[in-house]
Each structure stands twice: as structure tokens, then as C-alpha cells.
Amino acid sequence: METYYSEEELKTLGIKKYGFNVKVSRHVALYRPEELEIGNNVRIDDFTIISGKVVLGDYIHIAQSCGLYGGNSGIYMEDYSGISSHVVIYATSNDYSGRFMTNPTVPEKYTTGINCPVYLKKHVIIGCMSVILPGVTVEEGCAVGAMSLVNKSLVAWGIYAGAPVRRLKDRSKHLLELADKLEEEVSRLGKQIHDLKVGDYIEKKNLITYESAVQYASITGDNNPIHFETKEAYQSYYGRPVAHGMILAGFISGAIGGAMPGAGCIYEAQTFSFIRPVFYGDTILTRITVISIDAERNRVTLKTECFNQNHDCVLDGEAVVLPRKKSLPF
Template sequence: MSFYTIEELEKLGFNKLGDNVSISKKASIYGHGRISIGNNTRIDDFVVLSAGEGGIEIGENVHIAIYSSLIGSGKIQLSNFSNISSRVSIYSSNDDYSGGAMTNPTIPPCYTNVSHQDVYIGKHVIIGCGCVVLPGVQVKDGVAVGALSLVNTDCKEWSIYVGNPIKKIKERKKDLLKLEVKYKE
């Protein structure tokens, strides 16, 4: 994987750029000035970051894997130690599917009814391969979401969710919090 150098990243004009950031040269990034990225973060090939008015805020020690996308006008926040697996789509904007309005970005806004809501991904969250996260969702600290799940509702802390739509299947262990302390030492 070919990553931008720090000098190249600084020229792109991010709102905030931490230390030890690795972004693939094959990632597509729109709205650099509305994107903040924390220390020790990695963004892989073919990731799409499209920051609308709310922007995208990526914490420290975050990994966004290949073919994932973060798109929309609402704010998307990925907290420290969160992990977005491959082919995950996180949306903070959504077309009106009811038929009461037209859809797609080639149509002027006066004919559409797009909704925008912030999305929050907490600390130590892992979202499995192929998941879709819809606007307005809060995935609280410590949540694990299994592959191919539809995240259409808020997720309670330290829980494991799976399915389409998601449902909680059990509590998640908190052992990793001890490892976080050791890592920070």
C-alpha cells in the first residue's frame, strides 16, 4: 500500500492532522477542510471520505479498512480506538424513499427531501465487514457489530449486535480497557 508522506498530507488542507497518520494514495477524500484526523490513524485503499457541512472527525488509533465510505452532510465522528472493517458504509444523509420526492444528487434540492443527521461511533467500537450505518445512529463505547449488519438504531455500550436490522445478542467483555492502559504507558 502506498501512503502519502506527511508533507503531502499537510498540503491537502485537513482541518486537523495528527502525528503518525497513514492515508493511502488510493483513498478518495472530499472536503479536506472539514476533516479532522487524530494521531496513529490509518486509512486504507479505496476508502471514500466525503465531508459535508457537519464534517468528519476521526479520533486517535482509528483504522478505516479498504473500500469503506463515510458520506453525508451531517457530522460523522469516529472516536479513539474505533475500527471500521472493509466495505462498511456510514451515512449521515439519506434520500426520501417514500416516493414523495425525487432522489439522487443530479436533482436540485427543491425536488428532493434529503435528511441529514449526525452519526457517532464511540471508543473501542468495531464494525464488521459489509455493515451499513444509517444517519442519526449512535454506536456507544465498546460496541461490536457483526459483519453484514444494518445499524439503523442506537447501540448500547459494551454490547454485541448482529443482523439486518441489528439486535443485541450479548454483552461484550471489557478486558481491552486494561490493555488500553498498558498501551498508553
């Protein structure tokens, strides 16, 4: 049996929301999973307990035997953050002052709760067996050494350790360059279905040139004289040469294959309506917009539009594409 739940099994756990490439160990205990949100590229290892409101971003690792007790206030881990084994994070606790009784076996009227959200910002790493108390914000880029007690918020880009924790020195920001390289590499791979949402769009500009028409005609054999410097073109309805409409279709194909959703996608269907003519020297803005998503069938419907430099729509249509399904190669 696999160590982690399969995609189909994840659907049965009652998790509020999760992205792609999510690995949850079969030995993880989830309490109130309907309040758990998980981003993309997340791994949660054996014997971890997650209880209450917990929100995890992208590229997050939670090592074995951790405890995340979000209560009603929540624990929020941003992108590229991680916690080592046996780390415990509390967004909820009891009052230890002696003014109230403690522990959940006692009726609530004799106890009082402390509920404050905990935030781990981007690129935070927490060493093994550390404890983080309610109300703490660990700012971006902080590293906390093993067996530390984090009872106060930490200033960004520091290395901390101790019980209670104290700042030892500044932390290098070189990892930000590595993160940029990673995101650039991922962008070249193309988006998956879970990366997309209705309303997402991209725009790309292209110049229509006479040379592009000559090249298009040589490839396709469409040598209709209305597209060239001929008598027929100047006697036509438009009174001058008009560019091939299917050059615009190429712009749309390029935008879909290059960015929305990008590399690895499969073009399944496309409709076109040619609204206005396009002439040589026109600058065309191509816009691709997500209008519906069928995650079950891995299909996205896109609105495909082209506009000239006067903001007039010259082409309108819809496309159906299949985003890439293969996970990242790392």
C-alpha cells in the first residue's frame, strides 16, 4: 500500500480545499478537515495531527509527528514555509495563570480559552521539537533552531533559537533568487487545471506585417490576391490588401500554447468569428480568458479575442483545451 493517499482517496477525506501534487500520509490525523485548506506541492508526513482551521500555501512540508492546533482562529503557513519533526503550533490554548480550570474534560463555564491566529510567512523554517504559541507571527525568511520556544513575533530574515527564542543573526536572502528561478521554470512547464480559476486571463501583442502574410501563404498555399499588393486587392470591398484572418488564429494558438494554460496543453476545439478586417501595420492585442473549468474531465473553456490598436474587436471565439496533467519533475 502507498504511504500517501491517492488523488481519489483525498476526495473522501472531507478537506475543504486542496491543489495538485498534494501528499498526505495515511497516518495523519485530521480533526475538522472541513476547515483545512491545502495549496499545491504540499507534503504532510506520518503521525502529524491537524486540528481546526489550518491554511497551507504552496510548496510546504510538514514533517512527521507535528501538531497543528488551529482552533477557530487558525494557523496560516505561506508559500515555501516548512516545519521539521515534532514541531507543535498552537493557535488555541488554556489560561495557565490559575484563575481558571484547564483541559477539555472540564465544563466550559470553569475554563477560558486563548485563541489568537499564528502566521508563518514565506520562506520560514522551524526546527524540530520547537513550540509556537498563540498570537505569534513569524515574519518572512525567519529560521528557528531546534527545541525553541517561540512566544513572541519574530522580525523578518533572522536566525533565531532558544527558550524563549532570541535573534542570533541575519539570514541570507539568496534563497529568493532560487525561488524566482523555480517559479520561472514552473511557468515554462504550463499550468495544470488546479492552477486556473474563472476570470484568469493573459494578453499578448503582435504586429501584423506584410512579410508575415507572405510566409503564411508559402506555408498554407493561401495565395488569394486580396492579401497582397495586387489590382484585385485595391478593387476589393476594403480597397487595399487585407491580412489573412487565420494569422490571428495563430496568435491565439500561440497564446494558449505559450501561456494560458501553456506548455503541455492539448488544443481540443476552437470557434472563430471574424468581426473586422485586419490590415498590415495593425497592432493586435490577443486576450485569452478562462470562462469555465471542468476539473473532472480536465478541460478548460477559454474566451479567445483579438483587438486592433483602436480597441476594436476583430476576432471573437471560444476554445476548449486540456491542461497538462503530468506533475512537476522535481
